[in-house]
Amino acid sequence: MHRIANHKEIIQKIYQEIIEGDNLGAPAGYIPNLAKVDPNHFGVYFMSTQEDNFGIGDWEKKFSIQSISKVLSLSLAYQILGDSIWSRVGVEPSGSAFNSLVRLETDNGIPRNPFLNGGAIVICDLLFSQLDNPLEDFIQFVREVSGCEEINYSEEVAKSEASVGYRNIALCNFIKSFGNIDNDPNDVLHFYFHICSIEMNCYQLTKAFEFLMDGRFKTKKGSSVLNLSQAKRINAIMQTCGFYDESGEFSFKVGLPGKSGVGGGIVAVHPEKYCICVWSPNLNKNGNSYRGMKFLERFTTETELSIF
Ligand SMILES: NC(=O)CC[C@H](N)C(=O)O
Numbered sequence: 672m673h674r675i676a677n678h679k680e681i682i683q684k685i686y687q688e689i690i691e692g693d694n695l696g697a698p699a700g701y702i703p704n705l706a707k708v709d710p711n712h713f714g715v716y717f718m719s720t721q722e723d724n725f726g727i728g729d730w731e732k733k734f735s736i737q738s739i740s741k742v743l744s745l746s747l748a749y750q751i752l753g754d755s756i757w758s759r760v761g762v763e764p765s766g767s768a769f770n771s772l773v774r775l776e777t778d779n780g781i782p783r784n785p786f787l788n789g790g791a792i793v794i795c796d797l798l799f800s801q802l803d804n805p806l807e808d809f810i811q812f813v814r815e816v817s818g819c820e821e822i823n824y825s826e827e828v829a830k831s832e833a834s835v836g837y838r839n840i841a842l843c844n845f846i847k848s849f850g851n852i853d854n855d856p857n858d859v860l861h862f863y864f865h866i867c868s869i870e871m872n873c874y875q876l877t878k879a880f881e882f883l884m885d886g887r888f889k890t891k892k893g894s895s896v897l898n899l900s901q902a903k904r905i906n907a908i909m910q911t912c913g914f915y916d917e918s919g920e921f922s923f924k925v926g927l928p929g930k931s932g933v934g935g936g937i938v939a940v941h942p943e944k945y946c947i948c949v950w951s952p953n954l955n956k957n958g959n960s961y962r963g964m965k966f967l968e969r970f971t972t973e974t975e976l977s978i979f
Pocket residue numbers: 736737738739769770788832839867931932933934958
């Protein structure tokens with residue numbers, strides 16, 4: 672297998688250069704609790720199938736994972752319901768912002784993909800119908816796949832987002848008007864805001880994505896999360912839709928399946944090789960971490976380790 676030569680030195684060098692460079696953009700302003708986060712945080716964690724793991728900067732500091740959670744909720748829904756979920760949500764890139772309502776009218780309330788807010792809300796509706804105790808069962812799933820028992824929701828961030836969640840409330844109600852939400856929108860949104868509020872650090876996020884990196888992955892209980900074909904599909908959706916209207920750009924510059932969140936985190940996966948998580952809170956105009964995008968572009972260029 673191709674060894675990732677000198678990846679520690681490369682990470683250290685790029686980290687240093689980026690931290691000395693500009694830090695454009697701003698933390699997510701529309702969620703009051705996220706707007707207060709120090710924009711100078713910068714952490715990276717690298718994990719590979721060869722276990723030459725390495726963290727630098729604020730890799731142990733927890734942050735709000737926001738939309739990165741959509742990969743985990745989608746994976747659990749896929750595990751429970753299989754291919755039937757694709758009748759409720761599409762797999763096409765949208766070319767629009769993560770919280771956009773525009774295409775839903777012509778698409779009859781079927782969100783284009785599960786990483787748009789509308790799509791993730793539909794996935795929450797599916798899970799809400801399936802799980803006995805949605806909040807408890809979901810966080811147990813995240814703890815089990817990551818092997819990190821201390822992961823939890825942030826009640827403050829969930830409340831903070833709910834207090835200004837006008838667009839997501841509109842999305843959920845609009846989708847319900849087409850019959851694509853089964854439960855009470857208030858219950859679905861309460862679940863959605865909590866899932867987005869989960870706090871994890873860079874290390875924990877790479878652990879939580881290990882099942883998408885390593886085809887042989889088993890949880891501590893000895894079960895696999897998804898089969899190989901399902902994991903391939905989740906990676907494919909991350910590749911085409913993980914960065915909203917910047918998915919093409921991420922694919923072009925970085926060349927890995929990945930997922931961003933407005934907390935400033937990005938997780939990217941090279942199947943059967945490595946998983947990397949970068950966190951820096953300042954976002955560009957598409958809601959993706961400014962330094963995170965820059966770091967990953969440099970990393971895959973200098974290591975020559977993209978999937979292409
Ligand atoms: N892109 C994101 O991370 C968005 C998630 C955020 N909770 C929202 O619904 O707006």
